[in-house]
Amino acid sequence: MSGTFVGMPAFPTAAREALGDTQLRRNLAHATRTIRDKRAKVVAEVEEWEELRLAGAGVKEAALRDLATHLETLEDSLTRAGATVHWARDAEEACAIVASVTKAQGADEVVKVKSMATQEIGLNEALEADGIAAWETDLAELIVQLGEDLPSHILVPAIHRNRAEIREIFRRRMGAVGRPAPDGLSDEPAALAGAAREHLREKFLRAKVAVSGANFAVADTGTLVVVESEGNGRMCLTLPEVLISVVGIEKVVATWADLDPMLRLLPRSSTGERMNPYTSTWSGVTPGDGPQEVHVVLLDNGRTRALADDVGRQALRCIRCSACLNVCPVYERVGGHAYGSVYPGPIGAILNPLLNGVTDPQTASLPYASTLCGACFEVCPVRIDIPSVLVDQRAAVVDSHRDDRIPKPEAVAMKGAAWTFSSARRLARAEQASGLAGRVLGRFSRTTLPGGQAAAGRLPGPAAGWTSARDLPAPPAESFRAWWLRTNGGTDGGQDGGGS
Amino acid sequence: MSARDEILAKVRSALDGVEPAYAVPPAPRVPDRGDLAALFVERVEDYRAVVTRCAAPDLAGVVAQVLDGARAVVPPGLDLDLPGAVTDDGFTAYELDRFDAVVTRARVGIAETGTIVLDHAPDQGRRAISLVPDLHVCIVDAGQVVADVPDAIALLDPARPLTWISGPSATSDIELDRVEGVHGPRTLHVVLVS
């Protein structure tokens, strides 16, 4: 198991706690609204956006369907370009490779470009245990690392922090790990970015080893691509002597030309810009320019598990733009931490179960962390049908409990329903009982639904979980079958069924 | 089994029964936007980069004016007479950090996105010199400007390291407010020569 935060409670518990944090909700609402508006504006500028999405989805789908061939081509092109290719089955293997390459240089620190893959495998913690300091250089990652915090968004990991909180973190923590924050640091974003520039520059200039991920890996040319904004990526990819890139096997695209739809889709979906400030591409080693020793770690860590799932496979098309987080009504209210993983939001709700299976309660709660409203599918640049995968994963969670010794209440209820529905007599008796409940509730209930229908408030017993956040409509006093009998199929003019 | 063979075997078995051939729909082209140079200038300026347009004979004078006495490093193949500029000689990162500015040419400009791409040929120099100094003066020939991303991809050689630059270094990590200038050059000055 990896990619999930150790010891996190299941989603409903974590979400309830997050909902109580009004500062967090304010920060999130502001941030997600800002980025949603920016995205909408630059997407509207592209008349052929839907065709572009189809092309982007197609590029990734084609790469996945013939993944083994493309991986072998990639390995071959990388090796010819002077890179060393490693393969890692899981997080532990990947971390061990990075540590051993770093140690072979006699280095005790690495500078890092923001990378979801290295977060997923817990690289910083593994390196620390090996006596190697890993410095995050992306501003938001720096805020998270200095604050000893957890990331809560794919693109802006410190989205849950506002400027005043960031200033405090910088003032208190920078000095302990390098150049301290300047005296009288204000909470202006420009001043905070300036403090990060000063703090990190000494680390960039002296670093011998850098660790990155990659947004794309081009099989036919052996080219890795890193898309970024701040220039910290360029620093890491250019100045150190040794570069180690940890790349999930699903990052492959077949050809150089395939980068076209991807580089048009990603920045507009992600930061809401026509193009991000910096994109670096490199193919192995370039003599006299940049790192002269280049390592690429191709990482599985559950990806082949997801690949084998016919419905879930499409989740591997994800280019981590985070558009689905920003439009998600659930994410906007609870934030990223409640998902308990480096992959939060709608994509996290499907990716974590697909990569890890639904055997632990935390991961098994994720497919339910959605209203299935479909906003995520609409914005996804590679057209991942997240709602369908969520429904399919819910089925997987139910399936995983089929052989439980003590069945879940839903399973008992469903069994009972099947027994009742399979006999006309049993059904009629159940309908009479339900009609009685409806008449009683209609008279005494104090809860009404929009439109005036009476409803049950919070029910006792096993139904409490369901009704604690929902109103259960009172059943009609007369069932359809009873009404049909009484009115001879409606021909006797008996319009009034009573009850509702 | 090695990790490599095991992963490849797992990939193959995961895709058992999946048809490997898949027709990718072609990526659409943007409609004709007319004057590419004008669009390029507008879009570069949108990122709060500075753009100066000039005629070829005036180039050296314009660049000298932009530098305004700043200590500049230049690539060996720049081919421009700039008094006081120092040609890159394999400086260390620390040495580069003492320059205020860098002057390079470019490989291609993209009008639709306001992007400049460097392929680090001798007139642009190795990647480090256009990264460490705080002011990047980038000379783009109007003839190098193409319409959109696919045109640039078709021209570029993936075997070379490439740097795509769209405005100065920036971050939106604090409350999603865009701030120009983090680790890369805080000022990008594009000189468009026609």
Ligand code: SF4
């Ligand atoms: S699932 Fe789609 S929208 Fe969500 S992060 Fe991935 S690519 Fe972006």
